Amino acid sequence: MGLFSVLGIGTRGLSASQLGMDVTGQNISNADVEGYSRKRLNITPDYRYDGSYGQMGFGVEVVNIERIRNVYIDEQIRRQNREVGYYEEIDHTLERVENVFIEPEDTGLQSYLDEFFNSWQNLTKYPDDVAARTMTKTNAEILVDVFHNLSGELRDIRETRNDEIKQRVGKVNELSKEIFNLNLEIAHVEIGDQNANDSRDRRDRLLKELSKLIDIQTTENERGQVTVTTMGNIIVSPVDSQELEISTKTTKRADGTSFAEVSVRFSDSNRIYEPSGGQLKGLFESRDTIVPEYQQKLDKIARTIVEKVNEIHISGYNLHGYSGINFFDPSLTGASDIDVSASILQDVQNIAAAGDAEEKNGNDRINTTFGASPVQLYDRPPGDPSRQRIRNVMSGSVVVTNGASGVVLRPDVDYHVDYTLGQIQLLNAVHDGADLDVEFKYRTGTYAGPGDNSNAIAIAQLREKLVMEPDAHGRNTATLNQFYGSYIGQLGLNRNEATSHLETRNYLIRQFETHQDSIAGVSLDEEMAELIKYQHTYQASARLISTAERMLDVLMNM
DSSP states (O other): OOHHHHHHHHHHHHHHHHHHHHHHHHHHHTTTSTTOOOEEEEEEEEEEEETTTEEEEEEEEEEEEEEOOOHHHHHHHHHHHHHHHHHHHHHHHHHHHHHHHOOOTTTSHHHHHHHHHHHHHHHHHSTTOHHHHHHHHHHHHHHHHHHHHHHHHHHHHHHHHHHHHHHHHHHHHHHHHHHHHHHHHHHHHHTTTOOOHHHHHHHHHHHHHHHHHSOOEEEEOTTSOEEEEETTEEEEOSSOBOOEEEEEEEEEOTTSOEEEEEEEEETTTOOBOOOSSHHHHHHHHIIIIIHHHHHHHHHHHHHHHHHHHHHHHTTSBOTTSOOOOOSBOTTOOSTTTOOBOHHHHHOGGGOOOBOEEEEEEEEEEEEEEOOSSOEEOOOOOTTOOSOOOOOSEEEEEEEEEETTTOOBOOBTTTEEEETTTTEEEEOOGGGTTOEEEEEEEEEEEEEOOTTOOHHHHHHHGGGGSOOEEEOTTSOEEEOHHHHHHHHHHHHHHHHHHHHHHHHHHHHHHHHHHHHHHHHHSOOHHHHHHHHHHHHHHHHHHHHHHHHHHHHHHHHHTO
C-alpha cells in the first residue's frame, strides 16, 4: 500500500464522517417533528486484495442511510386509530344531543310539560274563567314550540353529520392520491438500492391520518409501494388510486321538509361503501341510528300527549255545551309538527273542561239481509216512522252475526262500517244474502254545565298516569315524566360509554407511540455522542491526510 492509498483512506474517512455529521444534524433538527424517524448511517470496511499481503483495508464505505422504525407498531397504531376516529364521532354526536336536552331545570322539556299540566290543574279551579283557559292554551303553544325547537335541533345535528360525510370522503380521496404519488416517488428512489426515508415517513403519517377516517389494510411490495384496501376494495395500488364518490338521495320528512341524504360508492365498481371503522362509520351511525333514535323517542312523547289529551278532551264539553272537539290537531303527532287544534286557537271557550252530568248505556239490535251494496240502517221502534238519533256518544261498538250459522263477522275483513255515512258494507261474499244481526252498543252522556271541571281534572291527572312503555302484556309502565327521565338517563349512559371507549383507545395509542418513540424517536444525548464521535473521526482522517502529505513532501524533496 502506497502513500496515495493512505490519502484515499483518509479522504473516504473524511467523507463518511462528514455524512455522519449531516445525518446527526438532520436528526437533531427534526427531534420535535411528529412522525419523523431518526436516521442512521450504515458504514462498512472497504478492502482490496494485495498480491503480497492478501486482503487489506481500504478505508470505509458508506452502505446507506437507514430509517429506524418498527412497522409492526405502526400497524397497531393504525388499528387503534380506526377505533379512535369512530368513537370521536359517536362521542361528539352524543355530546351535541346532550346539549339539546340537558338544559337548566326551568327551560327543559320536563319543565314545560309540568307547566302544561299545571295550567290544566289551575283550570280545575276556574273552569269557566277565560283567563285560566287562555293560560292553558298559551302553555300548550309554548310546549308545542319546545317540541318544534328540540326536533329542529336534532334535525340540524343529523344534517351536519350528513354534510361532514362529504367532507371526510373528500379528505379520503385527497390522502389516497397523495399516498399513490409517494408510492411512485419511493419506487423511483429505491430502484438504486437507496432508501426513500423522508418519503416513507411522509407516507406513514398519511396512512395514520387515513386510518382515522376509514378502516384500512396495507401490504407492501418488493419495490416499497403499499396497496391500501378498505372493505375488500383497493383504493391505492402501485399503479393508481380509486376515489370514493358521493351520491345524493332527496327524501321527504314527516313534516313535509326535504333532506338530501348522501351515500358513498366506489368509483370503479359503483358498489355502496359501508365503512366498518373510522370517522366515516361514526358519522353514518350518528346520522342513521343515533340521532333518529332520540328523534323517535321525542316523537313518541309528542304523539302520546296528542292522543291521550285528545282522547279525554273530545269526550268533554266546551262552554257552549258541545263535545267532540280535539285539543291538539290529531293529524300532526310528531315533535316537528305537533300543534294545538284550530278550534282551540280560535276560541278558548272551546276548551272542554266540563264532563258529563249523567252517563247512559244503550243496546239496540237490527236484523237485515245483506247483499253486495252498502246498507244504510235506521233504528226505529216498531210502528214509529221517525228516525232515532243518538247524541253525545262517548264510546260504542258494533257486532255483526250471521243469523243462520251464528258466526261473528270480522270488522274490516267481512264487513266495513262507515260511521260518517251511517252505512255497513259486506266485504266477504260468503255471507251474501244471509240474514245478519247487527247489534249496537253505546255509552252516552249529558253536559254538566260550564262550572263543571271533571274533564279538566282527567287531563291534569294524565301527568301521573301510566301512559308509556307497554310491557309484554300491553300494559303501560311509565308516566310521561318517567319516560322522559329514563330517556335522558340512557343518553347520559351512552355518552359515558362512548367517552370511556375513546379514552381507552387513546391510552392504547399513547402506549404504542411511546414504544415507537423509544425506537424511532431522536435522543439528543445519543445524537450529541454521535456528533462528538464523527468530529473525532473527521479530525483523525484529516490528520491522516496531513501526515501523508508531509511524507510525500519528504519524498519529493529527496
